[in-house]
Structures are given as C-alpha cells and as structure tokens.
Amino acid sequence: MALVIPFHVLVRLIVLKLRKMKFNRYHEIALLLFVSFIAGLASQTLLSEVTFGADGIVIHGGNHYTALIPFRVVCYTWNDLVVNHSTKSLLIDVSGNIVMFVPFGFFVPLLWRVSGKTTAAVGFFVSLSIELMQLFLPRWSDIDDLILNTSGTLLGLLLYQILNKRFKEFLSRFKLTRKENII
Secondary structure (H helix, E strand, O other): OOOOHHHHHHHHHHHHHOOOOOHHHHHHHHHHHHHHHHHHHHHHHHOOOOEEEEEEEEEEOOEEEEOOOOOOOHHHHHHHHHOOOOOHHHHHHHHHHOOHHHHHHHHOOOOOOOOOOHHHHHHHHHHHHHHHHOOOOOOOOEHHHHHHHHHHHHHHHHHHHHHHHHHHHHHHHHHHHOHOOOO
C-alpha cells in the first residue's frame, strides 16, 4: 500500500495538470484513501504470503481450492460456533469478507455520481474478478466470498445513504462537477 501512495499522487497531479482540472482536496484525499484500500485488498486477495528476512524476500506458495456450493462457509461457520463455541470462522471468514467490501459501497457513490445499482454492480464485479483470478493462483476461490463481499458493498452503500441524508451538503464536496467527473 505504501508504494501506491506516491505513485497515485504523482499520476493524479499529472492528470489534473494535463486536463486543466481544479484541485478538489476532498475528492483527492478520499480517492487516495480508496486507491490505498484497493491496493491493500489486492495484496490480501491476490498475492501469496511474502516475508522479508535474512534470506531476502520469500514468496510462499499455498494450496488452491475452489468451492462452488453457496453458503458452505456460512454453514461451516454456524457449526463451528455452535459445536466448538469458536468465533474464529465468524470473525475471519464471514465478517472479514463483509467488512472488506464496505469501502466499495461507501467510496464509489461518495466520489462519483452513480446509482445504488451501479455501486452494487461495481462491488459484485470486483469480487467476481478477484474470485476468477484466484482460480489461477495458489488461493482459495469461493462462491461464498462473492456473496459476502457483495453484501459488504450493500452495507457500505447503506452507510453512505444514511450519512448522505444527514450530511448531504458536506458529502457533496467529495464529488467532482459533472464536467470533471472522471477517474
């Protein structure tokens, strides 16, 4: 994530200058946070485990697994909670996949003039893309991740809509004018 920040700032300054766009500090700060989040998401969902040590940089492989049965993780989590009294699966597998995509539901409508359907579609297709890429990586690819990630996007959208009703004027500062509404 740290490597993305200076690169993003440089590219944004060049784009703003070339297109002769006004600098909107609210938009640019929120966009930087969103881009940093996306970089972190990619590192957690697409990259193998990387360690830095005396041997240098080591990339650890993993096992590939594909799960196409919907709600398998949810059922496993419920069983783990009831039988083993363990909340680990609930916190990591279920809540983690939901929370991980809340920023999509929040930042997309915050930064751009898009509908709720478009926001939900963005979260769904980003999650679908990650799951499809994981088919070719030493990672787990799971239909439940798609369901839970999309649920997280919807939760983020709901959060944005609630805040937008209360703080509409403030949140409108984060959007570019229609003329400038580009990435």
